Amino acid sequence: MILFLFLICSFAGQPAPSYAEDGPSLTDGEKIYQRYCAPCHGDKGDGNGFNAKTLDPRPANHTDAVFMSKRTDGELVDAVSGGGRAIGKASIMPPWGNTLDKSQITSLVRHLRKLCRCKEE
Numbered sequence: 001m002i003l004f005l006f007l008i009c010s011f012a013g014q015p016a017p018s019y020a021e022d023g024p025s026l027t028d029g030e031k032i033y034q035r036y037c038a039p040c041h042g043d044k045g046d047g048n049g050f051n052a053k054t055l056d057p058r059p060a061n062h063t064d065a066v067f068m069s070k071r072t073d074g075e076l077v078d079a080v081s082g083g084g085r086a087i088g089k090a091s092i093m094p095p096w097g098n099t100l101d102k103s104q105i106t107s108l109v110r111h112l113r114k115l116c117r118c119k120e121e
């Protein structure tokens, strides 16, 4: 209970949890991707990050233009912010809406479009 109160007090009045401190300083979509997404999705976005072997389902292949062009930019924002669970997919895909701000997620979606070399259909 004391811990609970402490947590409430320490978060009160802060726009984001403190673990995100170095988060907002990253504005470049590619750098954000390398830091937060590559461990699962791979440096190149092909779904082969070092965690990928242990995951079922496997992380999405962001270089797959057929797969990625079926998602609108808005759907990608929802998938990244809310994680797999928010879009009816596996919850192994974590939600990033508390760690990254809106403009960082927008930069990430721009980077995803570079990786797939595709647009929403």
Ligand code: HEC
Pocket: 033, 036, 037, 038, 039, 040, 041, 051, 055, 056, 057, 058, 059, 060, 071, 076, 079, 080, 084, 087, 089, 090, 091, 092, 093, 094, 096, 108
């Ligand atoms: C812990 C591993 C892990 C990390 C870290 C991770 N993902 Fe994922 N991601 C997954 C998995 C697994 C799936 C596949 C979920 C499924 O198919 O049910 C996925 C799926 C996706 C999808 C496809 C969603 C769809 O519409 O089908 C997108 C887009 C995505 N991730 C973006 C990201 C971005 C951007 C980051 C970094 C901010 C990230 N992921 C970090 C594991 C991860």
